Amino acid sequence: MTLAGPRLTAIGSGKGGTGKTFVALTLAQAFADLGERVLVCDADLGLSNTSVHLGLAHCGDLPGFLSGRTPLKAAIASVTTEGHEPFDLLAAPPGSGALASADKATIDKLSQLLRRVAFYDRVLIDLGAGIGEAVLTLAADADDVVVVMTPDPAALTDAYAFVKLVLKRTGGRAPGLLVNMAANAPEAKRTAEALSHSARTFLKTATPYLGFIPTDMRVVECLRRQSSLWQSYPHCPALTAITGLTGLLGGGPARLRATASLR
């Protein structure tokens, strides 16, 4: 079965620094390597930094695309890593603050435009921190929402607030939980269970556990060196975990995709 239009997968967390951008960009590469045509939209509208993560000089022109000035083809940047399939990035220039004060109409328009990028099989939406209008609208309109949390207690309370508000907007479709920067599997499970317990008790909702990504200092090292983790450490535990996640999010060549979304 081929799905009509791209599958929208939003990556959020509430708290900043939990690894949303890392997860969005590495998942994009993993889906591309499976044969999907992938677009990453950097929806951290005020503090766009995906191009910095990727060491790209050109990040695309999201503001131009949104205003209708720039066609999609000219508004995207291609991300190419030797030995891997390319994927595309749609972002505002880092440090420009170009979309920091985007109003509700602009955010709704972005959400509708992403639904219509017919060339792609999947759009990964790297949400900003917080639980503002852009974050909640884009999450509620997506097919899958992944909450990236860490064992940090502040990440837990922020993730709970994010889940609660997404549930409210969607009428009860629960995001999936991904624990990043965990020391090991038991710590990750405990972290996810703490949120699941609160969600069951107070929100009467089950939140599926998608898995965990271990703390891996090679992630930080590559970001600092502006080099690709996929090239330097293709078999590191963090990338192995990301690759494992693709199946749970219905990953695979478009013609083979028949898995229902998380929601």
Ligand SMILES: Nc1ncnc2c1ncn2[C@@H]1O[C@H](COP(=O)(O)OP(=O)(O)O)[C@@H](O)[C@H]1O
């Ligand atoms: N699994 C991991 N192990 C070690 N460091 C990580 C891991 N995931 C993310 N990081 C680091 O954490 C920092 C924040 O990640 P980032 O993706 O920018 O977070 P966010 O987008 O949620 O603000 C970055 O320096 C990144 O390299």
Ligand SMILES: [Mg+2]
């Ligand atoms: Mg980010």
